[in-house]
Amino acid sequence: MGKQLAIALRFTLVTTVLLGVGYPLLVTAVSQSLWRQKANGELIRKDGKLIGSHWIGQPFTGEAYFHGRPSAAGNGYDATSSGGSNWSPSSEKLAERVEASVKSEQAGGGDGPVPVDMVTASGSGLDPDITPFAAEYQAERVARARHADPSQMMALIAQHTQERTFGLLGERRVNVLELNLALDSEFPLASGGVATNH
Amino acid sequence: MTTNGWLQIALLFGVVLLLTRPVGLYLARVLERESTPLDRVMRPVEKLIYRLCGIDAETEMTWVEYGVALLGFSAVSMLILYLLERVQAWLPGNPEHLANVPGLLALNTAASFTTNTNWQAYTPETTMSYLTQMAGLAYHNFASAAVGMAVAAAVIRGIARREQKTLGNFWVDATRVTLWVLLPGALVLALGLVSQGVVQNLRPYETVHLVEQQSGQNATQRIAQGPVASQEAIKELGTNGGGFFNANSAHPFENPTPVTNFLEMLAILILPAGLTATLGKMTGSSRHGWAVFGAMAVLFLAAVTATYWAESGKNPLWHGVDQRASLSQSGGNMEGKEVRFGIANSALFAVATTDTSTGAVNAMHDSFMPLGGLVVMTNMLLGEVVFGGVGSGIYGMVIFVVLAVFIAGLMVGRTPEYLGKKIEAYDVKMAMLYTLIFPLIVLSFAAVSLLLPRLGLSSLNNAGPHGLSEILYAYTSATANNGSAFAGLNANTDWYNLTLAFSMLAGRFLMIVPVLALAGNLAGKRYTPPSQGTFPVTTPLFTVLLVSVILIVVALTFFPALSLGPVLEHLMLMAGHSF
Numbered sequence: 123m124g125k126q127l128a129i130a131l132r133f134t135l136v137t138t139v140l141l142g143v144g145y146p147l148l149v150t151a152v153s154q155s156l157w158r159q160k161a162n163g164e165l166i167r168k169d170g171k172l173i174g175s176h177w178i179g180q181p182f183t184g185e186a187y188f189h190g191r192p193s194a195a196g197n198g199y200d201a202t203s204s205g206g207s208n209w210s211p212s213s214e215k216l217a218e219r220v221e222a223s224v225k226s227e228q229a230g231g232g233d234g235p236v237p238v239d240m241v242t243a244s245g246s247g248l249d250p251d252i253t254p255f256a257a258e259y260q261a262e263r264v265a266r267a268r269h270a271d272p273s274q275m276m277a278l279i280a281q282h283t284q285e286r287t288f289g290l291l292g293e294r295r296v297n298v299l300e301l302n303l304a305l306d307s308e309f310p311l312a313s314g315g316v317a318t319n320h
Numbered sequence: 321m322t323t324n325g326w327l328q329i330a331l332l333f334g335v336v337l338l339l340t341r342p343v344g345l346y347l348a349r350v351l352e353r354e355s356t357p358l359d360r361v362m363r364p365v366e367k368l369i370y371r372l373c374g375i376d377a378e379t380e381m382t383w384v385e386y387g388v389a390l391l392g393f394s395a396v397s398m399l400i401l402y403l404l405e406r407v408q409a410w411l412p413g414n415p416e417h418l419a420n421v422p423g424l425l426a427l428n429t430a431a432s433f434t435t436n437t438n439w440q441a442y443t444p445e446t447t448m449s450y451l452t453q454m455a456g457l458a459y460h461n462f463a464s465a466a467v468g469m470a471v472a473a474a475v476i477r478g479i480a481r482r483e484q485k486t487l488g489n490f491w492v493d494a495t496r497v498t499l500w501v502l503l504p505g506a507l508v509l510a511l512g513l514v515s516q517g518v519v520q521n522l523r524p525y526e527t528v529h530l531v532e533q534q535s536g537q538n539a540t541q542r543i544a545q546g547p548v549a550s551q552e553a554i555k556e557l558g559t560n561g562g563g564f565f566n567a568n569s570a571h572p573f574e575n576p577t578p579v580t581n582f583l584e585m586l587a588i589l590i591l592p593a594g595l596t597a598t599l600g601k602m603t604g605s606s607r608h609g610w611a612v613f614g615a616m617a618v619l620f621l622a623a624v625t626a627t628y629w630a631e632s633g634k635n636p637l638w639h640g641v642d643q644r645a646s647l648s649q650s651g652g653n654m655e656g657k658e659v660r661f662g663i664a665n666s667a668l669f670a671v672a673t674t675d676t677s678t679g680a681v682n683a684m685h686d687s688f689m690p691l692g693g694l695v696v697m698t699n700m701l702l703g704e705v706v707f708g709g710v711g712s713g714i715y716g717m718v719i720f721v722v723l724a725v726f727i728a729g730l731m732v733g734r735t736p737e738y739l740g741k742k743i744e745a746y747d748v749k750m751a752m753l754y755t756l757i758f759p760l761i762v763l764s765f766a767a768v769s770l771l772l773p774r775l776g777l778s779s780l781n782n783a784g785p786h787g788l789s790e791i792l793y794a795y796t797s798a799t800a801n802n803g804s805a806f807a808g809l810n811a812n813t814d815w816y817n818l819t820l821a822f823s824m825l826a827g828r829f830l831m832i833v834p835v836l837a838l839a840g841n842l843a844g845k846r847y848t849p850p851s852q853g854t855f856p857v858t859t860p861l862f863t864v865l866l867v868s869v870i871l872i873v874v875a876l877t878f879f880p881a882l883s884l885g886p887v888l889e890h891l892m893l894m895a896g897h898s899f
Binding site for chain 2: 123126127128129130131132133134136137138140141142143145146148149150152153154156157160161162163164165166171172173174175176177178179180181182183184187191195197199200201202203204205206207208209210211212213214216217220221224228234235236237238239241242243244245246247248249250251252253254255256258286287290291292293294295299302303306
């Protein structure tokens with residue numbers, strides 16, 4: 123018994139050095155030399171300052187931007203506190219939140235029933251994507267706010283729609299941050315990039 | 321439900337099916353100490369470990385000695401993890417200057433990772449330093465998986481050996497599985513994940529300036545970083561499931577693309593599936609291995625179908641929402657799900673993670689439709705034998721095989737036999753002990769928690785029948801060593817930290833002891849050649865019997881509790897009730 127405990131202690135220490143220190147540091151070293159940009163989170167820089175990560179959603183609420191999904195991470199898109207609402211389908215609070223989101227999207231001029239991803243919070247609270255349906259649903263509102271033609275918005279959405287991998291894996295989607303950055307560069311707002319609320 | 325969804329499900333299952341045999345045969349070679357292509361790299365490391373630790377690799381152990389070594393290792397490594405959490409603030413590898421972890425939470429977490437559960441009562445981003453995550457939590461992802469595989473090896477040897485007292489050497493099994501399977505597998509997978517976009521760094525959290533600046537709101541966003549890929553890889557491969565981030569595999573930094581999602585699901589399933597072929601190979605009956613695989617496959621595909629159907633459904637409480645599947649959205653119940661995965665991949669991942677004892681999630685199970693939640697909870701209640709945990713799946717399944725053979729023997733009135741071994745009173749007692757400990761813990765603690773308004777009910781996030789589901793899910797997940805959660809439940813309280821820690825330890829070690837006892841007893845038996853009255857364990861009929869035994873045991877035990885939780889919630893929701 124005593125002998126086995128002594129082995130246990132030594133085994134824990136030796137394997138911790140190998141698996142708990144050596145292994146992650148090796149993966150870090152290889153990743154940082156081969157895929158530095160990816161290993162650091164695909165950070166996006168504009169005019170010398172960091173403005174986001176390709177993978178991490180940001181809050182967009184103005185009329186002139188495409189909106190992402192409702193977020194339950196912290197107070198919304200808090201990337202140090204990821205998570206979902208964890209409300210059940212029978213939850214009254216969830217039904218009320220969905221109703222509020224439906225109203226606000228329809229008030230923006232959306233037509234017909236709202237795409238379900240626009241009114242549901244993602245699992246991470248940081249979902250970078252919306253469905254093509256959700257982007258198209260907002261095209262008219264954004265076009266109006268940008269003094270552009272809805273067909274131009276539809277073209278921009280099509281251009282930023284990510285297809286399924288190999289035509290098979292995952293779902294078709296639109297990265298909201300990338301779409302809005304393209305929007306800002308191709309249809310700039312008068313007041314220097316600050317969204318105006320009508 | 322869409323054709324594309326079914327194709328994605330078929331692709332994953334097809335790849336698992338194709339890899340089961342080669343992976344299983346490789347595992348058998350590693351456990352039998354036969355030569356492999358990795359020997360040139362790993363043999364020197366193996367010998368070094370034996371020398372540094374004072375391990376005599378040539379001595380075999382009885383089941384008691386094997387159990388003592390296993391429990392000793394688990395106890396010592398758990399204590400070290402606890403201490404690491406308690407002093408992390410004073411150690412390097414903590415760029416965010418996170419505080420020491422409070423006592424009961426540290427205890428719960430140490431129990432959780434030592435038992436391969438990876439239940440997380442904390443938010444990792446704001447609780448665990450990089451050093452704790454790497455040298456503590458990710459380390460235990462290797463260690464607990466190696467322990468599970470070692471027990472599986474001992475049990476398979478118990479079935480295969482004749483008139484012998486020993487089951488192998490625990491230290492040798494744990495070392496070889498780590499060096500030949502877990503470490504190289506994790507290394508390759510981790511690098512594959514980084515190449516797709518999973519982060520891997522030791523940098524402090526980044527602050528970025530939001531694109532849309534609005535008065536009265538945050539102008540910046542802080543983005544958590546860390547050595548994610550190295551932990552993500554072993555988290556899935558070792559069926560551990562503890563997320564580097566709170567949102568686990570739903571977090572874009574853990575699981576950014578459909579490709580990483582596919583690789584993670586494959587990593588979850590491949591070792592438990594492969595072990596069925598190892599069982600076949602080492603017992604000399606590969607058809608028995610496939611018969612067991614068949615039972616797992618039937619239960620797996622049934623669960624995937626049911627969950628996919630449930631999550632594609634419409635929520636009758638929501639109005640003005642388009643939930644129809646089309647080319648431009650996957651529709652269905654998207655609360656708690658990511659757009660890039662949609663319904664099919666969320667349902668598939670949920671079943672893979674709960675059928676195995678992984679517990680990683682790429683969608684929030686708490687927000688699943690009631691029947692979807694019912695399926696994932698039932699997957700765990702089956703005792704984590706549908707592929708199951710690395711190692712624990714196959715040894716749990718052997719228990720059900722013993723019961724199935726026993727029941728078949730009763731039906732024809734002969735002494736039951738399993739691969740040439742007579743199954744006698746002692747063996748059935750050990751199997752029943754294993755089967756009874758699990759519901760005893762789950763149902764007792766769930767019942768007590770429901771009776772304690774201040775300790776139990778105050779943690780609930782949802783009212784009505786779903787509240788009962790949240791508590792039942794927690795004790796099921798902990799005792800089955802799964803680790804997924806109906807995460808609305810606030811489990812970081814003294815009551816839940818303590819009782820769930822107890823459930824995890826009991827669900828792991830109280831069940832390993834009867835399994836090893838059974839294996840030790842089987843190893844000592846004489847070989848009885850099959851006769852006319854032997855019920856063959858290699859046929860589709862056996863597969864059907866095995867599936868039936870599993871379902872009957874679970875249905876009789878848990879149906880009342882499930883009918884008060886998810887079943888009632890489904891009926892009331894469909895009638896338009898909310899809570």
